[in-house]
Amino acid sequence: MLAKDRIIVALDDTSTIQAAISLGREIGTHVWGFKVGLELIHSEMGGYKAASAIQAWAGNNILYDCKLHDIPQQVADTVSRLIPLQLKMFTVHCSGGVKMMQAAQNTATQESKAKNLPKPLVLGVTILTSLDFRALTELGFDNFMRSDFPMTFTEQAKDEYREKVVQRIVVNLAKLAKEAGLDGVICSPHEAKSVREVWPKAVIVTPGIRAAHAPADDQKRTATAREAIEAGADYLVIGRPITQAPDPIVAVEKIALEIEES
Numbered sequence: 001m002l003a004k005d006r007i008i009v010a011l012d013d014t015s016t017i018q019a020a021i022s023l024g025r026e027i028g029t030h031v032w033g034f035k036v037g038l039e040l041i042h043s044e045m046g047g048y049k050a051a052s053a054i055q056a057w058a059g060n061n062i063l064y065d066c067k068l069h070d071i072p073q074q075v076a077d078t079v080s081r082l083i084p085l086q087l088k089m090f091t092v093h094c095s096g097g098v099k100m101m102q103a104a105q106n107t108a109t110q111e112s113k114a115k116n117l118p119k120p121l122v123l124g125v126t127i128l129t130s131l132d133f134r135a136l137t138e139l140g141f142d143n144f145m146r147s148d149f150p151m152t153f154t155e156q157a158k159d160e161y162r163e164k165v166v167q168r169i170v171v172n173l174a175k176l177a178k179e180a181g182l183d184g185v186i187c188s189p190h191e192a193k194s195v196r197e198v199w200p201k202a203v204i205v206t207p208g209i210r211a212a213h214a215p216a217d218d219q220k221r222t223a224t225a226r227e228a229i230e231a232g233a234d235y236l237v238i239g240r241p242i243t244q245a246p247d248p249i250v251a252v253e254k255i256a257l258e259i260e261e262s
Contacts, residue, residue, distance in 0.1 A: 003259035005032045006229070007252060008063050008205070010239030012037035017050050023243060024054055030252045033061025033088060035237050041066060051085050062087045063205070063237070067125055069093035072103035079104050083111040087120045089205070091186060094124040094173035101180035121203055124177035126170040126187045126195075129208035133162035141169055167194045174199055189223035189231050196232035207237040209255075225255050226262040 009027065011020040011034050024034060034054055041047030041064075051062055064087045068075045075092065082090055092104045105122045112119035127136070170191040175198060177185050184203030187195055192204050206228045228236055238255060245251035 003256040004030055004252070006233075006235050006259055007031040007255060008033055008035050008235050008237045009242050009252075010035040010037060010207070010237050011054070011243070012039045013239045013243045014040075017043055017053065020050070021053060023248060027242070027248050027252055030249060030256075032235065033063065035063040035065050035239075037065045038067070048081075048085060051087065055086070062089075063123075063235075064090040064120075067091050067093055068100075068104060069096045070100070072100045075100050076103040076107040079107040080111045082120070083108065083115055083117060086117055089121040089123055089183075089203075091123050091125050092182075094126050094177050094185070098176055098180045101177060101182055105181045105183075121183040123203065123205060124173065124180075124182050124185045126173040126177075126185050126191070127166065129188045133166055136166065136169060141165075163190065167191050171195060171198055174202070178202065184234075186237075189228035189233060192228060192231035192233045203235070204233050205235045205237060206231075206233040207239075209236045209238045210241060225258045229259055229262040 009023075009031050011023065014020040014023055017040060020040060036047065036051050036054060040050045043050055047064070047066070051064060055062055062085075064082065064085070066078075066082075068078055068090075069092065070078075075096065079090075092101055094101065101122075101124060108119055108122050167190070170187050171194050174185045174187065174195045178199050184205065185195060186205050186207065188208045189206045192206055195202060195204060206223075208223065209225050209228055210223070223231070225236055225238070236255075236259075241255070242248050242251045
């Protein structure tokens with residue numbers, strides 16, 4: 001796989017669908033494809049039309065980040081509507097449960113076969129990169145918090161422990177996605193290695209990619225492109241480092257070089 005074929009550009013940060021299309025035309029041949037996220041899905045044009053417009057120059061390489069999370073029948077009905085878009089990937093939340101994820105995967109398989117279309121990869125979103133240990137404790141993930149928390153240890157030891165807790169949660173969700181028959185997961189670069197160990201054949205897509213000295217913005221668990229690939233990621237979702245760069249093509253080429261060096 002070429003380095004550029006690991007890069008998925010998140011178009012969420014573009015202000016309008018017209019801006020997204022313009023950026024896509026500029027860098028489309030330099031990357032694998034594009035992520036259409038909630039902002040564009042809920043734009044005035046609407047998600048389906050936005051994806052279709054973007055596919056006109058993206059060669060159907062679209063990660064449709066709809067993050068489906070509902071009862072199994074609702075998810076299945078929605079997936080059946082996604083198949084005609086000929087997406088390459090779409091997402092569901094692992095926290096929706098095994099039955100919901102199975103409904104998504106089974107419907108994608110059946111509808112693709114019925115319509116004689118390629119089946120998109122169904123990826124499970126584990127834990128958002130904007131969440132850290134503190135946020136997860138607030139959400140009540142108590143089963144993963146052990147009594148051996150190093151209260152008297154150094155702050156570094158405490159931070160390492162907190163990161164291990166997050167890893168345990170992500171790995172558990174990845175195991176559920178595997179059980180449900182999904183094709184892979186979305187996880188931060190910090191957990192990619194652990195997920196790869198329990199699910200060697202998973203397609204692992206990692207957001208939260210930043211340059212070495214760039215701000216994390218609203219994301220907590222970030223890494224460089226090189227770190228993510230070395231951890232086991234297959235694809236990198238990258239937004240602001242490319243979409244807000246003075247020269248997006250130069251930004252993409254620098255990231256591709258970083259991937260090659262890994």
